[in-house]
Amino acid sequence: MKRFAYLLFAVVALAEVVVYVAHASGRSDGEADPVFGITIPPGYRDWKLISVAHEEGNLNDLRALLGNDVAIKAYREGKLPFPDGTMIARLAWSYVPSEENDKVFGRAQSFVPGPATNVQFMVKDSKKYAATGGWGFAQFNDSKPAGEALLKTCFSCHEPVKARDFVFTRYAP
């Protein structure tokens, strides 16, 4: 019985280490972005919700902002700047009217996600990304990283929200 308890304990501990290492390494088989070296963080689709938005104009999308546990904790505690290890994902889909929903409502009013446009990430590492406010930026179109030219525009666009540690999105309760 003692041996069994030890064995069980060892197996649980080992499993936790494996899971931790798999997450912490952020390993992914995908291509890294050419400026900040960021790959698609494994499991990001399971992260918790920060907020949602609709962008009109050229973007014309519906979007969801998800955060890893470090991000969510910082948001909920109102902690700024975001600590190293924060990762924020911005998912976006084209903005499409829902015919089937509108039929039920009896009028055009419902807009839902069409095909995904691209996924963006912000990764906080105050040393590695010191030149860009401590943030690395990445964008993937169908798993393919965006090029250098686009990525070099990220930080300048985020600079106006320096007071919120360069992050536009507020937490939606």
Next chain:
Amino acid sequence: MKRFAYLLFAVVALAEVVVYVAHASGRSDGEADPVFGITIPPGYRDWKLISVAHEEGNLNDLRALLGNDVAIKAYREGKLPFPDGTMIARLAWSYVPSEENDKVFGRAQSFVPGPATNVQFMVKDSKKYAATGGWGFAQFNDSKPAGEALLKTCFSCHEPVKARDFVFTRYAP
């Protein structure tokens, strides 16, 4: 050392039991809805994202659909009908233009969540809710359950999507 290992093991096991019971009981101090007896599921704000939407008209909101683990698994596997234990949360916030974002873009284009409007839940229990397609419905405005009159309209509105087990929202990849 042996004693310490046992103690640590016992503490971890006990903590897991406490967490499990707290979740499994679905206990909540809030008021139950008057038709289906549903209370606000603890921890629903931490559930994973199903999709997002924008409703115009009287609703005029931005919304996020979150699902518990049973819901997410069923969605990702394309499993219909949803199994008992499925819980879906619909969060909604008023649809508000973002002045600070628009300033950066140089034009009006960004819409973000304003104050929360209400939270709705669908809970699958094929026996308990047999009369309404196996689904219980609830709506809370600032933690206060909606009245009988409103809740009795839920199922008839969802009936047109019977082929998708009465659930409007599709999973956004």
